[in-house]
Amino acid sequence: MQNMLTLISNVFxxxxxxxxxxxxxxxxxxxxxxxxxxxxFDVKKCELHRLDEGPSETAVLTREQGLQYYRIMQTMRRMxxxxxxxxxxxIIRGFCHLYDGQEACAMGIEAGINPTDHLxxxxxxxxxxxxxxxxxxxxxxxxxxxRGGVAKGKGGSMHMYAKHFYGGNGIVGAQVPLGAGVAxxxxxxxxxxxxxxxxxxxxxxxxxxxxxxxxxxxxKLPCIFICENNKFGMGTSVERSSASTDYFKRGDYIPGIxxxxxxxxxxxxxxxxxxxxxxxxxxxxxxxxETYRYHGHSMSDPGVSYRSREEIQEVRSKSDxxxxxxxxxxxxxxxxxxxxxxxxVEIRKVIEDAAQFAISDPEPPLDELCxxxxxxxxxxxxxxxxxxxxxxxxx
Amino acid sequence: MRPMRVPFGPPEWRIGGVRFRAVAQxxxxxxRIGRRTIGPASSGTSRSSLTEDRSKMASIxxxxxxxxxxxxxxxxxxxxxxxxxxxxxxxxDALNQAMDEELERDEKVFLLGEEVAxxxxxxxxxxxxxxxxxxxxxxxxxxxxxxxxxxxxxxxxAGLRPICEFMTWNFSMQAxxxxxxxxxxxxYMSAGAQPVPIVFRGPNGSSAGVAAQHSQCxxxxxxxxxxLKVVSPWNxxxxxxxxxxxxRDNNPVVFLENELMYGVPxxxxxxxxxxxxxxxxxxxxxxxxxxxxxxxxxxxCVGFCLxxxxxxxxxxxxxxxxxxxxxxxVNLRTIRPLDVETIEASVMKTGHLVTVEGGWPQYxxxxxxxxxxxxxxxxxxxxxxxxxxxxxxxPMPYAKILEDHSVPQIKxxxxxxxxxxxx
Numbered sequence: 001m002q003n004m005l006t007l008i009s010n011v012f013x014x015x016x017x018x019x020x021x022x023x024x025x026x027x028x029x030x031x032x033x034x035x036x037x038x039x040x041f042d043v044k045k046c047e048l049h050r051l052d053e054g055p056s057e058t059a060v061l062t063r064e065q066g067l068q069y070y071r072i073m074q075t076m077r078r079m080x081x082x083x084x085x086x087x088x089x090x091i092i093r094g095f096c097h098l099y100d101g102q103e104a105c106a107m108g109i110e111a112g113i114n115p116t117d118h119l120x121x122x123x124x125x126x127x128x129x130x131x132x133x134x135x136x137x138x139x140x141x142x143x144x145x146x147r148g149g150v151a152k153g154k155g156g157s158m159h160m161y162a163k164h165f166y167g168g169n170g171i172v173g174a175q176v177p178l179g180a181g182v183a184x185x186x187x188x189x190x191x192x193x194x195x196x197x198x199x200x201x202x203x204x205x206x207x208x209x210x211x212x213x214x215x216x217x218x219x220k221l222p223c224i225f226i227c228e229n230n231k232f233g234m235g236t237s238v239e240r241s242s243a244s245t246d247y248f249k250r251g252d253y254i255p256g257i258x259x260x261x262x263x264x265x266x267x268x269x270x271x272x273x274x275x276x277x278x279x280x281x282x283x284x285x286x287x288x289x290e291t292y293r294y295h296g297h298s299m300s301d302p303g304v305s306y307r308s309r310e311e312i313q314e315v316r317s318k319s320d321x322x323x324x325x326x327x328x329x330x331x332x333x334x335x336x337x338x339x340x341x342x343x344x345v346e347i348r349k350v351i352e353d354a355a356q357f358a359i360s361d362p363e364p365p366l367d368e369l370c371x372x373x374x375x376x377x378x379x380x381x382x383x384x385x386x387x388x389x390x391x392x393x394x395x
Numbered sequence: 396m397r398p399m400r401v402p403f404g405p406p407e408w409r410i411g412g413v414r415f416r417a418v419a420q421x422x423x424x425x426x427r428i429g430r431r432t433i434g435p436a437s438s439g440t441s442r443s444s445l446t447e448d449r450s451k452m453a454s455i456x457x458x459x460x461x462x463x464x465x466x467x468x469x470x471x472x473x474x475x476x477x478x479x480x481x482x483x484x485x486x487x488d489a490l491n492q493a494m495d496e497e498l499e500r501d502e503k504v505f506l507l508g509e510e511v512a513x514x515x516x517x518x519x520x521x522x523x524x525x526x527x528x529x530x531x532x533x534x535x536x537x538x539x540x541x542x543x544x545x546x547x548x549x550x551x552x553a554g555l556r557p558i559c560e561f562m563t564w565n566f567s568m569q570a571x572x573x574x575x576x577x578x579x580x581x582x583y584m585s586a587g588a589q590p591v592p593i594v595f596r597g598p599n600g601s602s603a604g605v606a607a608q609h610s611q612c613x614x615x616x617x618x619x620x621x622x623l624k625v626v627s628p629w630n631x632x633x634x635x636x637x638x639x640x641x642x643r644d645n646n647p648v649v650f651l652e653n654e655l656m657y658g659v660p661x662x663x664x665x666x667x668x669x670x671x672x673x674x675x676x677x678x679x680x681x682x683x684x685x686x687x688x689x690x691x692x693x694x695x696c697v698g699f700c701l702x703x704x705x706x707x708x709x710x711x712x713x714x715x716x717x718x719x720x721x722x723x724x725v726n727l728r729t730i731r732p733l734d735v736e737t738i739e740a741s742v743m744k745t746g747h748l749v750t751v752e753g754g755w756p757q758y759x760x761x762x763x764x765x766x767x768x769x770x771x772x773x774x775x776x777x778x779x780x781x782x783x784x785x786x787x788x789x790p791m792p793y794a795k796i797l798e799d800h801s802v803p804q805i806k807x808x809x810x811x812x813x814x815x816x817x818x
Contacts, residue, residue, distance in 0.1 A: 093603060093604035093795065094602075094603060094604025094605045094606060094793065095604070095605055095606070095609070142793075145604070145793050145794030145795055145796075145797075146794070149794075151793075153792070153793060153794035153797065154792040154793055154794065154797065155606060155607075155793055156604065156605075156606040156793030156794075157606075157793075158606060158608070159606055159607065159608070159793070169608075170565075170606065170607075170608035170609055171565065171566060171568075171569065171608055172538055173538070173569070202537070202538045203538055205537040205538065205539050205542075206538065206539055207539065207541055207542060233537070233538055234509070234510055234514070234517070234538075235510050235513065235514035236509075236510065236513075236514075236535055236537070240513075240535060241535075241537040241538070242537065305514065306513065306514065363794050363795065363796040363797075364792075364794050364796065364797055366796065366797070366800060368797065369787065369789065369792065369797050369800055369801065370787070370788075370789050373789060373790075382787065382788050382789060383756050383757075383785075383787070383788045384787055385784055385785060385786070385787055385802070385803045385804070385807040386782065386783070386784050386785075386803075386807055386810065386811045386814075387782060387783070388810075388811075388814060389807075391787065393789075
């Protein structure tokens, strides 16, 4: 229940730049007596590695949860499309790696863990930044490099942080040992928390990931290693990069689960299973989420030189995670078409407001330039571009 | 006391069998501050009219904007020849053509890195090469720098001549052990038994809006290590000549390109376009002659120095009360081995030194140059302390206004020059 409240508050952070969990529970859901309050759905059986039992093959979804998941995923989708638009208008610059198509992964994971658990990922991080509690306003303002951004404009697309969310990392592979380290801290402090460390199919071959596997298994760290397999590492398909594309088996001595990453319920059930496994002190577990990104690797990649437009279109029409959830709810009378439309309209407004803020908020002040070099340090002097420019730095 | 002539020999090099030599400029006797002829080949003795100067300035501005080399007037060929046809080539294409020609010339040369083959290169530097040479010579690697850098060095041990691309030099930190311990030190450790003919290349330094983890300059880090040659080209001629030289060199070469320079076009002469055109590694180039102050730089900042020189020259002309200041601009081209002689020669003429780089100040390229000048004969010719213009000593911020203030701008160079010259 606490989960749900937090999730709803996340979504309704309309004009609130702070990260506090607000108590703005807006009841937009008209509870008609004839809506089904909850239903059970079959989810795809997960392929298992070194496990006798796996995640549940049925998922119970309540109407509230369904609407929530829909709202959050649709917000993520619209936010990424807005970022696309702003990038093409050159209001966002530098790197911009979009997450649309993969929403079920972020949503499913967040639905299956607690807000007090930890998460770290690589550069395709806008979705996770949102599910981990940062408002759309603060995300878009960070992308446009303004002072209202979650990192005050200093981090950019790949470097957004929140409580129990460690970014956003630019050099792929590095985030996995970092995640294992967070898990070590959880074990050390005995707080029964787990860490979810995400990486892609491209990074899955990095040596440091295998080093993390070894230590996590050796020391039974409560770390869930998740490979988001979207079939391409930049322009290189999995067949061309990996001698073994069974990413869920790559942990070798670590048990693994292969999950349908386009089905938010499948992801949720799997992560619940994995989190329980880790919390029981059994050690780490590896998950592979099979998913797909609609955009290219980044905004500078059209995404069609290494795959066909037909393939993208096929995934969009047959396996879109948001459409799948919507259809499930509609066909089980858990929501009405009008209700969904209303949610879409509300989300559109949230995104528009956030984009407006992101465009009109001023850039960070120049005296911010040298701050945050060291923590807990007395103010110090920083050399500017020449010896006569002495800038000030405070912690 | 300043010398009447340059004590060290002027730089000379060969291009397709033709020997070129830079003509040393006579030093100016007497006050530096006085009316001088402006222009790249400042001989410093005659006085020309204001209108002549203005038209020269206009053409110089055009010259500099199109990025043409400003030293052509200083060169005197060993035999007379009509001016060769120039072709416009941007830095990306210069690198591409250099690699293409070297791949063709020597079967043992091959390229490996992320997205270099079927994607045509993350920045399109290797465009068309995979189509032409195929899987054996142009290899797409997984995202595993430590692994493929090690594989590349191993291939070099066994007789091949790899070009190992890092998508950016920031990613080389994952592989730095292989670059330093396996490549740089091996010839020494084996007492000459095992050479390592490898080139590591990729874009270095800041770009536009790519934030802290993607904007670091590695010139100082790699320039610190004996056994490595470290090269940092500025324009297309540098890129072409130095890459060919690096590939032909039997030593490990760290080749630091610049992403923002890839699309910039420069005119290249027929000589430069010759398939055997190489530039010597370890030799700096005087891009612009000057008599008041020496600016030493590498990579993209060379362009800023030339722009600053043009601005100051123009200012001097248009503000009649202001003295005309001419800046000598030295393009290092190579970080290690450092061409101290060329820098010293210029400093001994001008008496003032400013180094300009994009990297951080502490323990940087500029710091090394200042130290070497202090330790050498040029120190006695300095009329003011040598000063460094560098990036700000902070991780690179993302927001545009902050990023713009984190790297040296032309105005910073001009400000520093005026401070040093007490203007």
